[in-house]
Amino acid sequence: MQTHQYEVIIVGGGGAGLMAALNASRGAKTAVLSKLYPSRSHTGAAQGGIGAALGNLEEDHPEWHTYDTVKGSDYLGDQDAIEFMCNEAVEAVYDLEHFGLPFSRTPDGRIAQRPFGGHTNNVTGKPVRRSCYSADRTGHMILQTLYQQCIKNNITFYDEFQVFDVLVANGAVAGVVAVDLATGELHVFQAKAVVFATGGFGRVWEITSNAYAYTGDGVAICLRRGIPAEDMEMFQFHPTGILKLGILITEAVRGEGGVLINGEGERFMERYAPHVKDLASRDVISRAIYMEIRDGRGINGKNYLYLDARPETINKYAEADGRTRPDGTPYRVTGEEILSKIPDIADFCRTYLSVDPIKDPMPVQPTAHYAMGGIPTDVYGRVLVDDKNTILPGLYAAGECACVSVHGANRLGTNSLVDILTFGKHAGLNAAEYVKGTDFQNLPEDAAGFTMAQIDQMRNGDGTEKVAELAQEMKREMFNNVGIFRSEAGLKAAYKKIQELRERFTHIRVQDQGKIFNTELINAWELGNMLDLALVVTESALARTESRGAHAREDYPKRDDANWLKHTLAWLKDGQVTLGYKPVTITKYQPKERVY
Numbered sequence: 231m232q233t234h235q236y237e238v239i240i241v242g243g244g245g246a247g248l249m250a251a252l253n254a255s256r257g258a259k260t261a262v263l264s265k266l267y268p269s270r271s272h273t274g275a276a277q278g279g280i281g282a283a284l285g286n287l288e289e290d291h292p293e294w295h296t297y298d299t300v301k302g303s304d305y306l307g308d309q310d311a312i313e314f315m316c317n318e319a320v321e322a323v324y325d326l327e328h329f330g331l332p333f334s335r336t337p338d339g340r341i342a343q344r345p346f347g348g349h350t351n352n353v354t355g356k357p358v359r360r361s362c363y364s365a366d367r368t369g370h371m372i373l374q375t376l377y378q379q380c381i382k383n384n385i386t387f388y389d390e391f392q393v394f395d396v397l398v399a400n401g402a403v404a405g406v407v408a409v410d411l412a413t414g415e416l417h418v419f420q421a422k423a424v425v426f427a428t429g430g431f432g433r434v435w436e437i438t439s440n441a442y443a444y445t446g447d448g449v450a451i452c453l454r455r456g457i458p459a460e461d462m463e464m465f466q467f468h469p470t471g472i473l474k475l476g477i478l479i480t481e482a483v484r485g486e487g488g489v490l491i492n493g494e495g496e497r498f499m500e501r502y503a504p505h506v507k508d509l510a511s512r513d514v515i516s517r518a519i520y521m522e523i524r525d526g527r528g529i530n531g532k533n534y535l536y537l538d539a540r541p542e543t544i545n546k547y548a549e550a551d552g553r554t555r556p557d558g559t560p561y562r563v564t565g566e567e568i569l570s571k572i573p574d575i576a577d578f579c580r581t582y583l584s585v586d587p588i589k590d591p592m593p594v595q596p597t598a599h600y601a602m603g604g605i606p607t608d609v610y611g612r613v614l615v616d617d618k619n620t621i622l623p624g625l626y627a628a629g630e631c632a633c634v635s636v637h638g639a640n641r642l643g644t645n646s647l648v649d650i651l652t653f654g655k656h657a658g659l660n661a662a663e664y665v666k667g668t669d670f671q672n673l674p675e676d677a678a679g680f681t682m683a684q685i686d687q688m689r690n691g692d693g694t695e696k697v698a699e700l701a702q703e704m705k706r707e708m709f710n711n712v713g714i715f716r717s718e719a720g721l722k723a724a725y726k727k728i729q730e731l732r733e734r735f736t737h738i739r740v741q742d743q744g745k746i747f748n749t750e751l752i753n754a755w756e757l758g759n760m761l762d763l764a765l766v767v768t769e770s771a772l773a774r775t776e777s778r779g780a781h782a783r784e785d786y787p788k789r790d791d792a793n794w795l796k797h798t799l800a801w802l803k804d805g806q807v808t809l810g811y812k813p814v815t816i817t818k819y820q821p822k823e824r825v826y
């Protein structure tokens with residue numbers, strides 16, 4: 231077993247991890263550990279853009295961005311953190327520009343911006359152009375740009391190192407334990423500070439836009455070490471995944487004028503959100519789609535609808551809406567213009583559906599997309615371990631695995647890329663600052679013991695259960711009973727099922743005894759993580775007897791501020807979930823009913 235020593239260890243090489251690494255490495259000896267080669271991280275899949283009130287095409291202000299985010303969060307977001315993020319967003323975008331990111335441009339050379347769900351002009355209530363983009367490859371460009379900066383700055387990477395455990399000694403962080411996937415060897419990294427930036431966990435659900443790697447490792451590792459997870463019941467379903475596959479069709483398609491059409495040929499969002507229609511926030515649209523399908527208005531009565539981005543459709547509804555270009559002329563598009571704005575989406579549709587999006591409508595259904603909840607942190611990325619916001623010295627988290635909370639019960643499109651840049655940066659800066667005044671903790675004697683025990687267990691079961699089957703059953707159960715709509719009966723059934731699957735998991739047996747890229751072992755361990763998170767999500771959702779943001783209870787259809795304007799904290803111990811709560815920070819905006 232090899233041992234290494236770094237002042238700061240970053241776990242994850244996506245947008246949040248790379249931002250943290252760039253900023254930490256300026257002041258401390260830093261290394262990044264990533265289970266994927268960094269440029270394969272899910273940040274690279276982000277299409278639509280990054281929200282910042284640059285005001286390049288029309289009036290906009292960080293205050294408006296703040297208010298939209300508070301409202302979008304259904305008032306569960308912490309308003310101090312949201313204000314902090316929206317103010318920083320503008321600089322974050324200019325930082326990327328200076329790093330060399332090739333943004334799409336306006337004719338006069340400024341960064342182009344387009345409308346996105348939930349982002350509005352606060353005076354008129356109409357959609358505002360706030361999303362900065364690079365065609366439909368914004369995340370890809372961010373990831374490449376940040377990775378190039380890291381290489382330029384000689385940051386040390388341990389690629390394809392999967393972290394299994396975080397070590398804590400004397401009440402402070404002591405390091406992490408990782409498996410080198412190429413050799414199967416265990417490595418112990420002694421560190422004064424550890425930043426988790428491990429992304430989300432959408433793979434818990436059957437239909438998802440998330441990458442295979444989205445198995446919630448960071449949150450699960452922390453749960454096993456007694457750290458709670460916050461607001462785990464808040465999981466976003468994106469309205470437009472490619473039918474059956476879940477692959478995302480970005481909201482930018484609707485930003486460019488695409489509309490949702492039901493089986494009767496109706497643009498039904500006019501009924502649900504008369505002001506912003508197809509650009510209402512995601513929770514609202516996913517529920518609307520679900521209800522249309524439930525009421526028999528899916529395409530041919532089936533469980534999908536159309537996203538229509540044909541130029542004639544866009545132009546028809548743009549005319550009906552009175553939509554104009556920035557110079558005041560009517561908004562009209564050609565097929566070529568549409569294709570130039572969404573080239574990758576067009577490719578996906580041709581490849582996976584044999585559909586040409588400027589000639590045919592795209593069949594879509596909601597897809598599990600984004601974790602609003604995660605490891606509780608403050609705006610400096612410091613992990614908070616209880617309802618009194620007690621800090622665990624040396625432990626940081628940023629990006630989708632963290633819950634600051636800026637997204638509350640529902641994230642607005644384009645706000646995750648802002649989140650990873652802002653809080654990745656501050657976690658990195660603060661970790662580097664913290665290590666200056668701190669010594670290394672002595673590593674516990676059997677530093678890799680807990681990791682070994684987990685691996686042994688997966689190798690020594692009686693082999694009567696199969697990982698792939700358990701995974702499939704979990705995903706289906708979660709999609710059906712802990713999905714867009716929830717009820718007490720469904721959640722209780724899901725809880726029982728997940729507990730049953732967790733018991734059956736103790737019977738799996740990894741057959742591959744090899745050390746080199748033992749993906750069977752890794753997949754099994756990741757399923758263990760997902761089962762832990764599935765349990766925590768379900769129990770948190772069962773307790774919350776109200777509907778707020780992405781959490782829609784059929785048996786409690788109303789938001790209940792008197793009882794539920796609070797964050798959930800969930801601990802997992804000996805297979806049982808314990809819940810606690812902490813208040814939401816409200817500064818300027820008192821909760822109101824959301825009207826779109």
Ligand SMILES: Cc1cc2nc3c(=O)[nH]c(=O)nc-3n(C[C@H](O)[C@H](O)[C@H](O)COP(=O)(O)OP(=O)(O)OC[C@H]3O[C@@H](n4cnc5c(N)ncnc54)[C@H](O)[C@@H]3O)c2cc1C
Binds near residue numbers: 244275599630648
């Ligand atoms: C299809 C899609 C489109 C999206 N589009 C947008 C958009 O247009 N705008 C927007 O704002 N948001 C968008 N999002 C959301 C946003 O892209 C993500 O939330 C964000 O990029 C997550 O960044 P991250 O750095 O937290 O995680 P990631 O970029 O996923 O990085 C996670 C890293 O953690 C590493 N890791 C995980 N577990 C371990 C472990 N055990 N050991 C070591 N390393 C580990 C991985 O190797 C990876 O490098 C989209 C998401 C999806 C899925």
